[in-house]
Amino acid sequence: MAEIDVKKYVEFLQKYDGEELRLMEVCGSHTAAISKSGIKKIISPKIKLISGPGCPVCVSPSAFVDKLIELGRDGAHIVCFGDMMRIPGKESSLNEEKGKGLKVDYVYSPMDILPMAKENPEINYIFACVGFETTIPVYTLLLDAIIRDDIKNIKLLTALKTMPEAIDFLCANDAKIDGFIAPGHVSVITGTKAFYEVSNKYKVPMAVTGFSPKELVVGIYALTKTCINKDSFLKSGKSLVGNYYKSVVLDEGNTKAKDNINKYFKKGDAIWRGMGNIKNSGLYLKVEYSKYDAGSFDLIEDYKINKACRCSDVLMGKISSKECPLFKKYCSPLTPQGACMVSSEGSCYQAFKNGD
Amino acid sequence: MAEIDVKKYVEFLQKYDGEELRLMEVCGSHTAAISKSGIKKIISPKIKLISGPGCPVCVSPSAFVDKLIELGRDGAHIVCFGDMMRIPGKESSLNEEKGKGLKVDYVYSPMDILPMAKENPEINYIFACVGFETTIPVYTLLLDAIIRDDIKNIKLLTALKTMPEAIDFLCANDAKIDGFIAPGHVSVITGTKAFYEVSNKYKVPMAVTGFSPKELVVGIYALTKTCINKDSFLKSGKSLVGNYYKSVVLDEGNTKAKDNINKYFKKGDAIWRGMGNIKNSGLYLKVEYSKYDAGSFDLIEDYKINKACRCSDVLMGKISSKECPLFKKYCSPLTPQGACMVSSEGSCYQAFKNGD
Amino acid sequence: MIITMAHGSGGAFTSELIDKIFVKEFDNETVKELEDCAVIPGSKKIAMTTDSFVVKPIEYPGGDIGRLCICGTVNDLLMRGAKAKYITCGFIIEEGANSETLKRIVHSMAETAKEAGVIIVAGDTKVIDGNGGIMINTAGVGFVEEGLDISSRNLTPGDLVILSGNLGDHHATILGSRMNITNSIKSDNAPLTDIVSNLLKEKINIHTMRDVTRGGLATVLTELSRSSRVDIKLEEDKIPVSNAVRDFCGLLGLDPLYMGNEGKCIIVVPKNEAGKALEVIRNSKYGENAVIIGEVKEMAEDKACVYIETEIGGKRILDVLQDEGLPRIC
Amino acid sequence: MIITMAHGSGGAFTSELIDKIFVKEFDNETVKELEDCAVIPGSKKIAMTTDSFVVKPIEYPGGDIGRLCICGTVNDLLMRGAKAKYITCGFIIEEGANSETLKRIVHSMAETAKEAGVIIVAGDTKVIDGNGGIMINTAGVGFVEEGLDISSRNLTPGDLVILSGNLGDHHATILGSRMNITNSIKSDNAPLTDIVSNLLKEKINIHTMRDVTRGGLATVLTELSRSSRVDIKLEEDKIPVSNAVRDFCGLLGLDPLYMGNEGKCIIVVPKNEAGKALEVIRNSKYGENAVIIGEVKEMAEDKACVYIETEIGGKRILDVLQDEGLPRIC
Amino acid sequence: MCVAIPGVITQINDNNTATVDFNGNLVNAATGLVDVSIGDNVLVHAGCIIQKVSKSEAEEILDIFKEIEELS
Amino acid sequence: MCVAIPGVITQINDNNTATVDFNGNLVNAATGLVDVSIGDNVLVHAGCIIQKVSKSEAEEILDIFKEIEELS
């Protein structure tokens, strides 16, 4: 992107004085990248950047954490991504339980569980599988290896989610979003085409966007332009979904990865923390692989830590973090009252940390 | 014993100028009590107090330690008396292995293993059962409890030894002992009668003795007198075994305890570290209780850490610790070269510590 | 609140812990500055020492690790005749620790510091993997008056050895809870400030002082006898041990002479000052049961030794503690 | 030799460890006395600090816990303008540790102490249950010249902020070994003695110094800005980070501004002295890559803040580290 | 947790991984999702290569922008 | 490990133990080897009562010594 001089696009976004536009990013890395870029401080107040349910860790319901703790107490070693450690279950988190003796390790890659399991055949390992389409293929490679090497002491507890269904849910539920900054890394796998259906259904523009400050400017500029010119786009039959992250995102995405996902997983309903059940937005191990599942079905309880927490409205783009009455008063990274404040990719956390 | 004024007996022992007498104690607590009392420094050089194989921990062969380590590496938790921790196996000790992750706990009483096992039913516990007749009845009570409460996760690894057979072995093997300070606490269980046979067989005087400095004076005085007057004793048909610890030692001992021992254990050969195999000097769980045994048979290897170590001669009363060429030079509690330097009841350890 | 790894990150969680627990309790101007390093008045000659405390359990009859970590370091300073002034503390907290427990410990530190007349000027907190344990390192600085020379090299034949009170209480307390033996023994953990400052005030010519901690009386005296190349003769029946501690030792095969204490010291003074010294100590806080337990002698053989004449007239030579296989007591 | 609980008993095993490993390496008159407390020359104004070190692994590219524990405490002393003089060290060793490893660590401490110009005057060893780990607390005393006032409260609008070198090397080193990422990044652990003593020698009017450790540059500057009630504006492209560290952070989703360092400091000086200060620092050991990274400003709103102007002209406000879920690095 | 950044493949390994170099940081990334060769620029997420990175991006985007301008 | 010392029984408990008092140190010692009542002086080894302690020792020993003297 080095070659694009973004100055004039920044200027455009600064001077924008048309109808108020509400643009939502649905990727945690975008939430973080937008915060770091400081872009909110320079674009027109008429362009509102809103964070959606983009952190796969945050949207895991409390039942998922509780199940991990239960498995750990039964003697299994839990392996997870670092962010997972602090997510609250109904009464506790992996972090707190670790201090009480639960065996929990965090790793860079799910594949790191393989040498652990091979070295300690007497220990049962559970990987806490969270993630959207970006991460799900990684679990399929893990499954490939488990099956190939006939490893008997690894199971997966899954809380896997898919993006297009979540966007559909937001649009269907009155989220009042004018356009979506489509998730860059999810799109690497799904391809831009995966968003055509929902975009067509709700006539909502989407811009697949990268993560550097310049890429953000380009994506937001493009999305704004598409919103403004939506009618022309529709008239001309041009898709409202634009790809501005072409270096890695193809229309078809990564077909090998998609095939792998289809090999191991099937669609099903899923609970998103703070949002409830979204039809067909989850992926679950198929029956023929159920012996690798540690009990991922029916993890439906979604315990609310603080009744006043407005996570669900934040995730739905209905309010910004600042508008929650608990924000910075009772709710902080030290004392999170809701899921959005817990993971470093959560929208309230980012709003807190980067002073948005 | 407060009522006996021992001054005149001390005087007698100081002034003794008859034939050299070699008196052996065969109880670790006697070894320690003699050291602490400083009695060696005040009695006539013609009365030599010699330490025998009185420490049940020291005389466990290396194979016993190695087996404990093996069981621990297979996942069992080892429970033992504190002294057991430092006894060397062929390559390592429980203490060293604990630092490498072996689960080892020491307790005041074998019965302390019961609550541990009940609280953690998924863990297998092994008690490292060492001891002479004093301690063996305690294990029978443990077995009573295990059977009564149907506890499935405790097993015993045994290296149990009996005293009369050891004394017989010493006498038969040229140990040149004029009299034995018979073990006070062993005698509480066995009774004085248990020593009649070996005393008769070898015409060797024995004095069952307590542990306070005064009791030691009384016992050693009596033993000396018996040695001097051995012929008169024999002529008059008086037993050479005297009981000078009557407050707790009966002729018959503790019959209930003896019955319990006979219920669970049967005699067999046993390896004594540094001394080799002593026929019938061991006790092993009977076949009908073998499910509580963790593999105590055939623990025969007795690895010698240092070829120059003269433990066997020390244990046999042939030399004093000082006469070993390694004593205080290469061999110290910090760098034990033989079993006698390892446990705090070992004769070389006591000689080192109390400057004998 | 349960303490997790995040509280050791050096970020907001750590600050929270420091503000809410440490600064609140260690309420003094220096600590409130929250600098990484305290700048404070000094003195021409200073004393400096450190000890880490890893006792389990961290709360026990008669005290806790907070009281202990102040006493341990303060007493080491006092033993060289220093006026104890400043303490730093380094907390190593295992994840899973409860912040309520930590608050109690820190409160106890603050109270003990007050009693001992020291201020806590700097601290550090780390959180490690584990199961809720708390370890504390303290380092201390004291001011030493010019001309004062109290050291382990100064034992002189003819000196008398005063022990400030009963042996073994701290050790028996810790071990009792570890071994599930119920008794009413309480730790003696205490700062010996009053004893030492009174002795100095009365201008007693102290040759040597040493707190009788890990390793017990036998170890401490043996080390001193070797440093000064003298013998020390002890009178067994003078050495004060409570009946409860004596039987406790009997039960576990331990020897009170090797049991650790955390509020006892030996003070060695010339014979002609021993009477007055004993009186001063007995009139000081934590010195009520002080007794003269022995005498310094010329070295009889080529190796310095500490010995006891036993009740039957025997001579028992003491040595430093070998390994007694005990759990940690400090 | 494997270290077991017996080495922490306070008896013969402990002495063996102290003699053979510590005294041998920390070869100085004070430590050789083997008193429980050192008595040493003092100064009218002293600085005092402490830190515990629990880094894992204990040996890592570019250093080890021994070097680290000296640098950490020495640097805290230096940051207040003190001449670092004395160090105490408290070892907490897990049973199972290898005495060979311990020897290397202690040797490294001794070498680093020499480099930093401090002497180790007192120490303590405890052995705890565990699996061979080693933790070290160090406390330090330094002498402060009368009239010197370097503190976090002295930032003044117009001052310039100098950073002594690249960010993130120590943190990336530790995390790399924890996360199995191979690279050639080395820890920057180093004593900043030369930088500070040269600045003082050249009579630079230092307002504030702070070593940039746990929590990283963002945390340290935020804390300073709050202490002095000023804003700090940073220039993103001036902040030096190696490409390797930058990509390492990218891989794990970390931010170099929050990464810990163990041989870097920020020095804040009046604008008119910044040029000379920078030159002095660049000519000092471990200061070769120093740069001016920002400027102190009047507080713009009611809360002090540190901010960066991003490449697209946005304003990113920094805050102290929240929880980043990282393993311990110091 | 959704970090993905580009690196260069420097080695293809036996065990279905390739060594990917990120300015000197070497990661053994799984190759099961993409066919790769030495020298490829690839996007790695959580220890897996999820895509190759192509280089000719800027122009394409400017082309799109031109189209959009024409629409408005 | 062979320590055995005397204490006084202060309480008989349900679970085949008695509380034995050693100058204020209370140990729950197993009673399976000896029939005991409150007030008994007992010898305890490794958490088990192994014998009652009788009191009339000194005289008996002096009697034996008299016998021995007569023999010599």
Ligand code: SF4
């Ligand atoms: S600020 Fe906290 S309570 Fe409010 S919506 Fe966000 S997470 Fe929930």
Ligand code: SF4
């Ligand atoms: S001194 Fe050591 S080597 Fe010699 S006999 Fe005793 S234990 Fe063996």
Ligand SMILES: [Mg+2]
């Ligand atoms: Mg000290």
Ligand SMILES: [Mg+2]
């Ligand atoms: Mg101390």
Ligand SMILES: [Mg+2]
């Ligand atoms: Mg001391």
Ligand SMILES: [Mg+2]
């Ligand atoms: Mg610190």
Ligand SMILES: [Mg+2]
């Ligand atoms: Mg833990």
Ligand SMILES: [Mg+2]
């Ligand atoms: Mg510090």
Ligand SMILES: [Mg+2]
């Ligand atoms: Mg520091």
Ligand SMILES: [Mg+2]
């Ligand atoms: Mg600092």
Ligand SMILES: [Mg+2]
């Ligand atoms: Mg110490």
Ligand SMILES: [Mg+2]
């Ligand atoms: Mg261990």
